[in-house]
Amino acid sequence: MDFILQPLNLVTFFPLVGVLILLFLKKEQKNAARWIAMVVSLATFGISLWVLAQFNAADPNLQMEVKAIWFSFGEWDIMYALGIDGMSILLVLLTTFLTPISILSTWTAVEDRVRDFMLFFLLLEIGMVGVFLAQDLFLFYVFWEFTLVPMYFLIGIWGGDQRMYAAIKFFLYTMAGSILMLLAILWLGNTQGTFYVPDLVAMGGIPDSIQTWLFFAFAAAFAIKVPMWPLHSWLPDAHVQAPTAGSVILAGVLLKMGTYGFLRFNIPLFPQAAKEWAWLMALLAVIGILYGALVSYWQKDVKKLVAYSSVSHLGFVMLGLFALNSTGIQGGILQMVNHGISTGALFLIIGMIYERRHTREFDEFGGLWKVMPVYAVLTLIVALSSMGLPGLNGFVGEFTILLGAWGAGQTPVLGSVLYAGFAAAGVILAAVYILYMFGKMFLGPLTNPKNETLKDLNLREIVTLVPLLVLIFWIGLYPKPFFDLMAPAVENLVAILGL
């Protein structure tokens, strides 16, 4: 019992309680399903706050570890090992935070098979939290792959017209990457004799040439998930077709699993390869930043625009991580959170208008500010956060990333400040497409008569957005607590790199 009540066990598996209760509901009990999911996810969030309270920010090591031998195979011990440190705690909090918000957003949007929806959603939460907490590669892989399944259904059942195509593409794409990672994991287990990540990191000693192979095998999985250019082709499909809550989680958390993977595994496990190939990663990241921004600009569908903007934003994160210095990595981590909040909020916002108008084409909108001022203002704030306006969260992340990348550009890691330079140009392009989006939707005259009777946001919708806005301002104005949480762990990581 003590084992089960470990904080990390609880935070990971508490949603299972909800799943079990939901199993016993009837199909017709829609509201009950909603409330159960809501309460359970809120409780999970509460538990994650409890974890935060127990977390010692000054300690760079794993904390609150839960460790047990799961099973042995040959000479391996495969561990059930969960642990949390500065690199993962924010992402765990982000996950538990976004889940109830997403659930709230589905209150009226999802009417079909509500129970199943909530069931998949809670399962997804388990998988996501598990990914961020798992400290054993095997366990990590289990959670990693497991997240595919509920998401597949969220897209496939409750998605748009092309949902089947999108769902299967999502599944196969991500799986394609992760199986290569599986091989690399096995290789590591074979040569190093353990899957326990801290041990693997401590051992080191993988020959450089092999590090490169392993690095790219892991990178294949993560880069597809992120998605890094040019592996992003699944993203617009998945995002556009997913239901709102699915998009929120997809953008908010699932993509972070990729960047987190780079951070947690690629960099510390293969430091040599990371240093050697940082330029390539940074290059792809920068291309992603510019490409995503340019492509976003030409979209006719709001959701697609935001989807492509994720390519751009995640490019920033990757650039920060592969600056391989404390500044860049911390910026990268924070930007993961920022992107989760901002893009999550954007998807919520798109969902709100979609629920009203059942379209997302720009041409259908225009001048919405007039009829939906509250909605417009909230959108504006989120959009500005997304384009990195100082004082809002996006800026803090992007600035520290660019600063870190610039610094890395002066060292052999990247070798050129042009990475940071071009990435910074992405800031301009971000303004272009964000303002394009905002302008198309809210500014100009209200020409479409269908929009004239639109209702402004109701209280539930505002409540859905407000927590995100609070964070947008909080991180933008006073990010210190966030940086403080991750700083020791990141310093530790940078020390491993030995730069």
Add this chain to the structure above:
Amino acid sequence: MLLSETTTTGFFQLVPWIVFFPAIGLLINTFMPLVMKALKREWGEPAVAITGVTASGLALVVSVLQFISLRAAHGHEQVVGVADWLNIGSFNIPWEFRVDTLSVTMMLVVSGVGTLIHLYSVGYMHYDVRYKGDPKSYARFFVYLNLFIAMMMILVSGNSYLMLFVGWEGVGLCSFLLIGFWYTKNPDATDGTKNSYAAKKAFIANRVGDFGFLMAMFITFWHFGTLSFSEIFPEVAHYSGPDGLIWWIAGFMLLGVTGKSAQIPLYVWLPDAMAGPTPVSALIHAATMVTAGVYLVARSAPVFNAVEGVHVLVALVGAATALFAATIAVGQYDIKKVLAYSTVSQLGFMVAAVGMGAYVAGMFHLVTHAFFKALLFLASGSVILAVERGHHPLEETGDAKHTGHDSHHDDHDAHHEVFDPQDMRNMGGLRKRIPWTFWTYMAGTLALAGIFPFAGFWSKDEILLDASHFEGTALVYIFLVIAAIFTAFYMGRQVWMVFFGEPRHHAAEEAKESPWTVLVPLVVLAVLSVLGGFMNWPFKEGLEPHAFGHWLDYTFAVSTGHEGHFPEFDFGVAIQSTILAVAAIIGSWLLYGRKPLKAGQTDPLAKALGPIFKGMNAKWWVDELYQAVILTPYEKLAKFLSQTIDWNFWHDWFHEKGIRDNFQRLARFLADPVDLGFIDRISHWLAQGAQGSGGWLSKLQTGYVRNYALAVFTGVVAILGYLILLR
């Protein structure tokens, strides 16, 4: 001094309130309408106005207190920390306010002019929201204005480049919001005056500048390890790093300056920005925000001083802009466009000044320009308001009726004659109908034209004086002098066209003077425009000499490491420029004053200059050029990438056709080779070769068991063959 030293130094701790007061104001005006609505009451215009003006006014009070304290502290700078902000490893930027003479000067300008414009807006916007048919926007306007004050205060008072950048982008945002304030207007305009388009344009052009700023910050940080002014400036003087590094910093900053202060090549957004309500044009796009670039250069004086060559570059950019914009201003008909290009031109003066290292002159012109250009814009707003009220008189009393009026107004815009209350060709003879406005406008005009003893004369003269001494290049002086001539000319042209002659439109005929809230700020600013020049009295006799210069020198001397020298007044330069200005005004009288324009008459200058005037009127086709060189290619590229590369090629062709379809084809083949006719063809060929006759081929039968057995057998032969023969 009324206050003791200890109390006055205590005022420094109040400095964050220059941001907090406006912030509180904007929060109140944002949320109170919602709260009151919930309470079934109304948060009316008076409440909004009082809140907004008070917020700004309190900021002014705090600024004044800072001034007092700083005087008491003999100009010693103070740094007031509020909280940690970014704290990453060695990178540590707190929220810190810097109180020194430079920042306090800016604070006073911003909050002073800002408060006046708030006051002005109380009356102006009352009418404007009704003419635009959206009375609910009144509160929104004050929210934006307060936000702007807060952001501008952060900009001028931050103790680090990063904090400056927060304000820098923040005011950019406010600019965006306020330009797009009437976001539904002019949807069909193609010349960039489409309001939402103008707003975007402003933001994006600014972002390009911001990009430069960011770059400058990155270089700075990685070579000085900090972004804090107090730590960088002492280092810069004896910097011994890679060559050209500081040059890059300064160069990138210049890019930022060209964005924010509307210099070549990024000035294009500012004229379009006049789509915003007039108080906005006055406050943001004339008096304060656009001078942020000038402030940045002045603030970074040590950086600019530390490297050769940058001075020339900055000064040339400024001077060229001054001249270029002045020529365009000559060809405009829109009253605010003229002032807009005038602003660009005057900003060019300032940038040229600070570029030359004449920081005091630049700042001096910044201050006086803030007075008289704000005045001009506000007065022009008053003119516009007057014309608009003449065009369709409003019932002053019943707000309730305005909703009914809204639709009428919209219809009017859409279907009837397009009346532009800002077009000078629709004015004329307004002198008698709106005398207060006229006289204050005159004060502003003379100040801008640089006529003794108006404020503009002193500050512009100081710039010209410095330019005449400038060792970098003589072009700066020449450009500036010509620009000054143009300035006088287009202002003369404007005054003749607007106030003299006969009304050319019934609206001008029935124009009404504006209410007192509009006029009071005009008068105050007019007084400042007249007297403002005396604060930097250039003679040893009379007033305190170079008071403004010495005041600022507390800052510049500390930061640049050497005392400023203040050039003696040069009568040669002064008289020369005055004569030229007067001559230009006379020239404008000859063209526009002597024979006032009639309705529908073409501009006499157009006849005289022909294509040149056309160029001036068309802003030298720079917008078109940018459209062709940057925007269209950008859109083409975006379209190409997104449709052709990303979707058609990468998504559809590569993934769908290339991978998926071929994959399925292969799968089908493996599962059912016979159906695809592949094996049929081989069999056909075999049959032809072996039998020579295909008569019996028609009897189609398939024998799969034998096929299967053959497969097994093939496997056997192959495996045995490999093991026995090949191995």
Add this chain to the structure above:
Amino acid sequence: MDANLIVFIIMAVVAVGSALGMLLNRNAVYSALFLILNFATMAVFYIILGGPFIAMTQVTVYAGAIMVLFLFVIMLLGAEELAGGRVKIDWQKPAAVVLGLLLMAELFVVVFFRETVFGEAAELTEFGTPQQIGLTLFNDYLLPFEITAFLLLAAMIGAIVIARRVRQKPGKQETEER
């Protein structure tokens, strides 16, 4: 030349010839008869190789019982010759022949191109007699023997299951059992 060898060659020719006869004959009955001939020659080889009991079993069980069963079924079904013409997959036959030749070649390599060869075996008496076979079978190979018992039982049940089916044909009803 050794008389044994001559006998071997003659018998081998007969064996191969009869096998080819089975392979090539259009008529199933003839094929079966050729196969019986082939099995009989096998029995001769078995005797030469010292397996009189096996040879006897070969003749009685294989050539006798099993092949009679074949013939019976052929006759029963009236399937001496196949109805229908040639087949569509004509590449099968050439391919099969080529592969068959390849296999034979491979096996010949196995047989003849080795470092050591299996030479002539030593003279023996008292080998492969029924008594010896029986002893070995029930002594060392009891388990396989038992397995064959179950195998035959299973086959028997299976044959019954397959054959004992009530079938309904239009116009006549009959119950067939085997």
Add this chain to the structure above:
Amino acid sequence: MSGYSLTDLVNTLPITFLLLWALVLVLVEAFAKRSSLTMVLAAVGLMAAIVLSVMQFGVESSAFKGMLTIDGYAIFIYVLVLGSGLLSILLSYDYNRRMGWARGEYYILMLFSIAGAMLMASAANLIVVFLALELLSIPLYILAAFVPNNAASEEAGLKYFLLGAFAGGFVLYGIALIYGATGATDLTEVVAAIPTTQSPVFILAGAALLLIGLGFKVAVVPFHMWTPDVYEGAPTPVTAYMAVVAKAGGFAALLRVFISAFPSVAADLVPVLSALVILTLVVGNLAALAQKNIKRMFAYSSISHAGFIMMAFVTYGQPGLYADAVTSVLFYLLAFAVTSFGSWAVVIALEQAEGKGLNFEDYAGLGRKYPVLSAAMLVFLLSFAGVPPTLGFGGKFFLFRTVLEGGYTGLAIVGVLASLVSAYYYLRVVIFMYFHDGEPQVRSEPALNLVTALTAVGTIFLFLFSGQLLAWASQAVLALL
């Protein structure tokens, strides 16, 4: 003279009991003529045999003059095939009645076949291997053709029979060659004689022919072609049974024979095995993609799973590695068995007479109408695709691990790519179940539901608690040599 004692019977009690029980059932069927009674008794017998097997776990012995080896490995396979038999019987009963061919011989034949599979797992003599193979196969030929007056079923039986006998010929010839090289058929004698043999090429060719014969049984490409046809034509419970038990028996014999007797040819066989694996994975998976009939799809998928298992077999000759290889094969077999039975149970629940209800379209709307059943099917499909947290993933994980340990990275990459492709066709079923609307016809039969539930829960829980299972499997390995 005999040298046999009661211990021989005791040691082989699971097999002997089962065979004797089958004899009893023959009599019962002959006189009682009630198929339900036979069915119940068969199930009881299987359960008893399971109990007997488990009781023997840990005992290591040989019986019948070394003809049979009873060790943990054998017991593992015993339990696996006995359990599979039990599940098959559960699947069959209602099905056979509903389809109208309920006959007691069905269960008796199944018992014989199971005994054959068990003998294959224990066989320590090539003669026994051959006979056990036939004992496994001959009932299967009949079971495949069990449907009366049904052309498809009869065709399946005949095809299976002809090709099986053909493959049997190769096995026989292979054994003969080995006998020729070593003068022995007992595995220990063979391995002892190999170093001194005069004709190593006989060993090589013999081993290859054995591999081919057994490869036919487990459906390795290019010896697989009977599989889809037979799986489609045979009654579905028989298909389920065949897919698991024939594979288990085949691999059981393959591993024991090759690891015990032919480690010497391992190096030579590696390219052959690798080629077989790659062919199997490629053909099996790609062909499965093109299927519209679910039975055929599962047939091809089972081919691909044979390919996966063969992957581990590639490493069998590396000393110190065969233990892992065997463990992962056993685990994979178990995973495959559990998952496979579950999925076939769902197929049976949807199958209609005359071969209807077997196309993907017939699964449309299953997710909405029968959430539990479709959830179970989802679990099975995910397990097949190797998505955690399912047994299938565990199986693949250990398998790939072994392959990588052996140094066959390329093979492992082919393997993971194949599993990716497999996800595609499994997902297609999921798509029909969940994303299409339809009116699926489903039968709810207690036995069927029991099997579905057991296997679905097992698929997940056995993975989560696979520690014990692995321990068991790896213990089973230790006894092999």
Add this chain to the structure above:
Amino acid sequence: MVPIDYYVALSAVLFTIGALGVLTRRNAIIIFMSIELMLNAGNLLFVAFARMYEALSGQIFVFFVMTVAAAEVAVGLALIVAVFRTKNTINIDEASTLKG
């Protein structure tokens, strides 16, 4: 005595002919007979080797093979008869409805 290798060679020829029969004939019964020929080729090998090693186990093996053959014949002929009843032919090519 004749060298054992000759027997092996003869067996190989017979085995191949048997396999060819399976591959080329369409009559199910002849196919089946060909398989019997293959088994016999194997038997010949066993007997020859038994002679060479002077071990009876080879002959025993032949004995078992014969039993297996008998069992197969019982089942196989039953299947052929069953198919014939349904399709009225024993042309194996007719048994090709299952494909794809």
